[in-house]
Amino acid sequence: MNGAAIPRIDLFAKFPWLKKLAKMRSLQFLLVFPNLVIFIFFFIAGIFGSPVGNSNIIITFIWILWWFLLITIMVPFLGRIWCTLCPLPFFGEWMQRGALIKVRSGEMAGGLRNRLYGLNKRWPKKLTNIWSQNFLFLCLATICAPLVTRPIVTVIVLGGLMIAAAVLALIYRMRTFCMYLCPVSGFLSLYSMTAMTGFRAKDLKVCQECKVKSCIRGSEEGWACPWFVYMGKLDRNNYCGLCTECVKSCPNDNITLYARPFSVDMNLKGYDEAFKAFIMLALAVVYSITLLGPWGIVKDWANVSEVGNLAGFGLYALAVWGLSLGIVPGLHSTATWFSRRWASAKEIPWKDYFLRFAYPLVPLGLIAWIAFSIPLIMINGAYILSTLSDPLGRGWDLFGTANVRWSPLFPGAVGYLQAGVLFLGLYFSVKATLKLAGEIFPEKGRVVVGALPHLLLQLVITILLLKFFIG
Amino acid sequence: MRIKAKEILAIVVVTVTLLGLPFFVYLYDQTVIARRIQGADRVIELTGVHNVGVWTDQNVNGWNYWWQDIKPLPPLEINRGEEVLILLRSADVTHSFSIPQLKLGPVVVEAGHLEELRFTADRSGEFRYLCYRVCGVHHKDMKGELRVKGEGDEEADDLGGL
Amino acid sequence: MKRSLYKAVFLATAVVLAGGMISPAAAADRPVKSFLIEARQYAFDPPVIRVNRGDEVHIRLVSKDVTHGFYLEGHDIDAEVIPERETFHLKQNGKEQEVEEIVFVADKTGKFRYRCSHTCGYLHPFMMGEMIVSPNYLYKGTVAAVILLSGGMVLGRLFRRRKKEGVPP
Numbered sequence: 001m002n003g004a005a006i007p008r009i010d011l012f013a014k015f016p017w018l019k020k021l022a023k024m025r026s027l028q029f030l031l032v033f034p035n036l037v038i039f040i041f042f043f044i045a046g047i048f049g050s051p052v053g054n055s056n057i058i059i060t061f062i063w064i065l066w067w068f069l070l071i072t073i074m075v076p077f078l079g080r081i082w083c084t085l086c087p088l089p090f091f092g093e094w095m096q097r098g099a100l101i102k103v104r105s106g107e108m109a110g111g112l113r114n115r116l117y118g119l120n121k122r123w124p125k126k127l128t129n130i131w132s133q134n135f136l137f138l139c140l141a142t143i144c145a146p147l148v149t150r151p152i153v154t155v156i157v158l159g160g161l162m163i164a165a166a167v168l169a170l171i172y173r174m175r176t177f178c179m180y181l182c183p184v185s186g187f188l189s190l191y192s193m194t195a196m197t198g199f200r201a202k203d204l205k206v207c208q209e210c211k212v213k214s215c216i217r218g219s220e221e222g223w224a225c226p227w228f229v230y231m232g233k234l235d236r237n238n239y240c241g242l243c244t245e246c247v248k249s250c251p252n253d254n255i256t257l258y259a260r261p262f263s264v265d266m267n268l269k270g271y272d273e274a275f276k277a278f279i280m281l282a283l284a285v286v287y288s289i290t291l292l293g294p295w296g297i298v299k300d301w302a303n304v305s306e307v308g309n310l311a312g313f314g315l316y317a318l319a320v321w322g323l324s325l326g327i328v329p330g331l332h333s334t335a336t337w338f339s340r341r342w343a344s345a346k347e348i349p350w351k352d353y354f355l356r357f358a359y360p361l362v363p364l365g366l367i368a369w370i371a372f373s374i375p376l377i378m379i380n381g382a383y384i385l386s387t388l389s390d391p392l393g394r395g396w397d398l399f400g401t402a403n404v405r406w407s408p409l410f411p412g413a414v415g416y417l418q419a420g421v422l423f424l425g426l427y428f429s430v431k432a433t434l435k436l437a438g439e440i441f442p443e444k445g446r447v448v449v450g451a452l453p454h455l456l457l458q459l460v461i462t463i464l465l466l467k468f469f470i471g
Numbered sequence: 472m473r474i475k476a477k478e479i480l481a482i483v484v485v486t487v488t489l490l491g492l493p494f495f496v497y498l499y500d501q502t503v504i505a506r507r508i509q510g511a512d513r514v515i516e517l518t519g520v521h522n523v524g525v526w527t528d529q530n531v532n533g534w535n536y537w538w539q540d541i542k543p544l545p546p547l548e549i550n551r552g553e554e555v556l557i558l559l560r561s562a563d564v565t566h567s568f569s570i571p572q573l574k575l576g577p578v579v580v581e582a583g584h585l586e587e588l589r590f591t592a593d594r595s596g597e598f599r600y601l602c603y604r605v606c607g608v609h610h611k612d613m614k615g616e617l618r619v620k621g622e623g624d625e626e627a628d629d630l631g632g633l
Numbered sequence: 634m635k636r637s638l639y640k641a642v643f644l645a646t647a648v649v650l651a652g653g654m655i656s657p658a659a660a661a662d663r664p665v666k667s668f669l670i671e672a673r674q675y676a677f678d679p680p681v682i683r684v685n686r687g688d689e690v691h692i693r694l695v696s697k698d699v700t701h702g703f704y705l706e707g708h709d710i711d712a713e714v715i716p717e718r719e720t721f722h723l724k725q726n727g728k729e730q731e732v733e734e735i736v737f738v739a740d741k742t743g744k745f746r747y748r749c750s751h752t753c754g755y756l757h758p759f760m761m762g763e764m765i766v767s768p769n770y771l772y773k774g775t776v777a778a779v780i781l782l783s784g785g786m787v788l789g790r791l792f793r794r795r796k797k798e799g800v801p802p
Contacts (some may be wrong), residue, residue: 025474029481037488044496051536051562054758055583100481102474148753151533268605277494294746294762296676303756304673305537379748380758386583394495394560395585404582406750411706415743419775426779431785438790448791459783463776470744471765471772482724522697564754565700582752606699 006259011197019093022247028084028103036087043159043389046151049391057391060383062158064146068377071191071369076262077193080188083241089164089178092169092450097223105220114218123180129272133186134279138324139284140183142317145290145302153305165302166337175226178241190276191366192237193265193359194428199240199247199257200231206254207232215255217247222249231255232412238273263363263428266436271351274358275329281361281461282324284368289467290316292375293452332358335453343450344442356436357454360429364458367425379408415470422469426462430455479500503557507587511556513549519559519566519580519602524609531562546616552596559566559586570617577603595621663738667691670747672701672714674754677747677762684739685767694721699747702750705764707741711750722755739766 012019021027038108053059074081077271096118098104098328106115146153161182168177178185192198201207207230215231218224225231231246247255268274268321289295290302301312336354340346345353382404387393389402396402437451472480501588508514520541527541549555559568559580568588569576580586602613641768654669671678672695684690694703697718703712712735713722720731749760 025480026477033481033485033488037492040489045533047534048532050560050583051531051533052582052752052757053755054752056533091540099479100485102478127528145756149758150537152537157531162683210602290759291759294677294680296673296678296680297757299675299759306755353639383758388571390583392500393583394500394503395507395558398498408704408748410708411746414706415771418772423779427782427786430783434786434790444791444793448787451787455783455787458780462779465774466775467743467778471767565751582754604700605696608698 002198002246006260006264008258009084010209010256011259012069013258014015015454019247022244022257025103025248027244029101031085032087032090035085036090037153039158041085041419042174043155043179045392047153048157048392051151053151054380054383055153055387055390055393057387058154059149059409060380060387062154063115064376064380065384069374071366075188075191075195076240076364076370077196078441079192079237080240080242082188083178083185084243085335086157086178086184088182089165089169089175091154091162092166093175093226095150096169096174098360103218103220105218111217112224113212113214114224115321116174117460118129118172121171123176124390127180129270130180130186130189130276131272133189134272134276136181137183137283138279138321141275141286141320141324144287145299146305149303150305165444174224175241179227179239186276189238190273191364194263194363194366195237196255197259198265199235199242199255202254202256204232206252210252210254212251214249216247219251220248221251222246236267238265263432266359266432267377268355268362268392269361271355274332274355274422275325277358277361277365278328278332279324280400281365282328283320284372285465285468286320286323288368288372288465292372293468331457332361334391338453339450342452343437343446345440345446345450348440356440357433360432360454360458363432364425364461367421367428368461371425371465371469372419374421375414379415382406383407396400418469422462422465429458432459441451486545507558507585508556510554511589512553514558515547515549515555516558517568517622519542519563519568519606519613520593521559521562521564521566521607521609521613523588526602526609531560536562543612544615546597546618548618548620549602550623551606551619552594554589554591557588559588560584562608565604566602566606566613568600569603570598572598572601578605590598592619601626637655661691662688665689665691667693667734669693670703671695671697672703672749672760673697674699675756675760677703677749677760679762681763681765683765683767686739686742688739688766689736690764691734691736692740699753700751701753701760703735703747704750705735705747706745707743708737708745710735710737713751739764742766743769743777744770 012022042058042061043054049056050057068265070082094100096116098117104115105113107113107206109120121219140157143153147157148154165177210232212219213230213232214222216225216229225246226243227239227241231250235239239286240252241382268277290298297312298316300307300309304310304313333354336357339357340348340350340353383406385401385404389399390396417450433451433454434447439448441447480520500612516528517526517603519530520531523541525541525543528544529539529541531539531541547593557568559578561580561582563582565582566580567577568580570576573592575590576588578588596619598617598619600615600617602610606613641672664685666684668679668682668691670682670692693712696714698716700716701714703714705709707728711724714781715721720733723730723732723735725735725737743766745764745766746761747764749757755758
């Protein structure tokens with residue numbers, strides 16, 4: 001819970017220009033549209049440009065540059081800021097709202113104070129969780145080798161997501177695609193819990209007494225929250241897409257952007273979220289072994305579209321799904337079982353206990369991904385420069401850097417950075433485990449004994465990652 | 472600016488940009504090629520493809536690389552005395568283009584780069600062009616025929632050794 | 634909790650630095666290790682080579698299919714390997730020449746990856762192998778550090794004295 005116990009700074013109070021920016025009606029358009037133009041350009045490059053990944057801007061700018069910025073800077077500092085900028089829902093939202101900047105107000109079913117086109121159906125109740133996103137992300141991970149090396153695969157996947165977003169926007173309410181289907185949204189929702197900023201209501205009493213609830217219902221000043229959030233109850237970053245509509249529509253000026261320490265939202269609310277944590281951690285290991293490892297046989301298996309080894313690909317796929325849905329959850333379950341036993345916590349239901357202690361894998365997983373992304377940018381970053389000048393690999397030279405020879409950036413520093421980052425990762429996961437144990441056990445002895453199996457698991461995972469990266 | 476005006480401006484900007492973008496990219500690409508072509512009488516664009524072992528004149532890009540049926544070329548025909556520019560690309564790995572009988576090349580062609588071979592054929596006849604850098608199992612198949620047609624030599628050829 | 638963090642970092646740094654200060658063996662008794670590394674789409678064979686600090690390392694490079702590169706991190710070595718050739722093109726310490734093998738002294742410890750530096754197909758950016766120079770102080774030091782860190786944090790929690798009664802942890 002983000003109550004008074006957690007130190008936080010009201011950024012809108014500290015930086016009034018920030019608040020002015022958030023209240024601008026045209027903010028989202030000014031951020032998203034240039035991004036969309038770049039996106040469409042990438043599609044053109046992917047279709048009409050060189051088939052070789054490192055000579056094509058769609059591969060280098062998305063899977064090297066964007067990925068690095070997202071996981072290392074955007075998520076830990078600004079949470080779901082990518083969702084503010086994301087071009088995927090642009091066309092869908094345009095059709096649904098019938099507007100790019102202005103608000104269309106009126107009365108609609110469900111107490112909404114905006115007028116939206118489309119069927120505005122509710123997403124099926126059974127699917128109002130992130131299991132679909134878990135599934136889709138695992139599908140993408142299974143084809144990760146062709147996805148991050150062949151331009152056309154990226155075009156098909158991202159183009160498909162854009163089309164799905166548009167279609168869903170015409171059938172279902174608001175950002176149903178983003179909430180329940182988008183694979184990127186899946187892991188952004190989980191990792192944004194650790195982020196050092198987030199929108200919250202300043203005074204919850206004001207929300208309780210508010211008669212209009214413009215944040216979730218919309219008003220003349222702003223669209224109803226596309227993420228179905230009622231600010232009076234928002235206590236974690238997970239499903240707030242930072243779109244700033246609530247900041248614009250709140251009649252009591254009660255919404256602000258808070259800065260707070262790393263890794264403070266610790267409340268996992270369902271098995272779908274816990275499994276997202278397991279999947280992301282497992283995939284950090286799988287991607288590291290496949291893409292950054294020395295073992296050609298694994299790359300051959302993953303590279304099914306070129307090598308064609310179906311049996312090997314089957315093994316690889318089994319490893320992806322088995323590790324994510326079987327082994328890592330199994331390890332966590334084992335640790336939970338011992339922890340619950342040693343701390344004599346039989347009165348606490350299994351589910352609550354399981355979910356509580358699954359959280360520390362969130363900062364650990366995020367930092368494992370950061371450790372994976374460091375060599376990605378420092379070693380393969382030179383391709384960013386060459387494709388900047390020759391985006392399609394057709395002999396252009398826009399900025400004079402087309403013939404920059406590949407050379408890594410301070411490769412000697414990579415190991416030290418990874419070591420430092422993983423050290424921090426363990427620090428945060430141990431800190432979270434001890435805090436979470438301390439919330440349910442008053443006795444210090446029980447806290448330590450209950451935390452111990454989880455701490456051991458986190459330590460083993462960290463050492464394994466260290467062995468892989470720098471050992 | 473009033474909100475309605477902003478809205479209309481936004482719609483105009485979106486439409487113009489999205490419709491214009493493919494055209495701009497195409498036009499720019501053409502100017503890049505045009506700058507390279509300057510002065511040449513004849514331009515041939517060749518792309519090396521290693522998994523079938525072919526120099527092709529088809530456009531090989533991200534979309535068609537994986538499904539297009541790429542066949543070896545029929546003999547290329549140029550005239551003696553004209554300035555020929557061969558633009559060389561690689562669709563995948565490093566190739567090298569060479570016409571050893573005319574002492575041309577080898578020009579190393581790396582993926583994602585555009586190389587050129589500019590020459591004037593000073594004698595007529597039939598020559599071989601080939602790939603001079605081992606590029607996979609089909610490397611030895613990467614060759615083709617270049618026919619240089621000369622003025623005045625045609626009659627001699629037809630009459631055959633008069 | 635913060636004190637254990639500092640302790641762990643200090644100890645780890647000490648281990649890593651101490652390892653760095655041990656001087657390498659004299660040239661006369663330097664062991665020689667030779668390797669033949671074959672490059673193919675998209676891996677090196679052997680994928681991992683192990684040497685000790687101070688060894689004189691000889692590496693011969695061969696390509697089995699297309700043109701590859703060989704860039705050894707942390708050492709000024711970049712080579713281009715063309716198939717069906719006895720020699721390869723090497724850039725080392727500012728000099729470029731055609732050689733039959735690369736020779737250098739492994740004076741730095743740790744894990745150094747060798748990567749393909751010449752576009753060779755789709756998975757080119759992920760084509761790499763590892764050279765591990767023992768003793769690996771960075772790895773050992775960091776493992777020691779993380780063990781000390783977690784131990785320290787647990788002990789810190791166990792022996793923590795609260796300033797006020799009833800204050801939530």
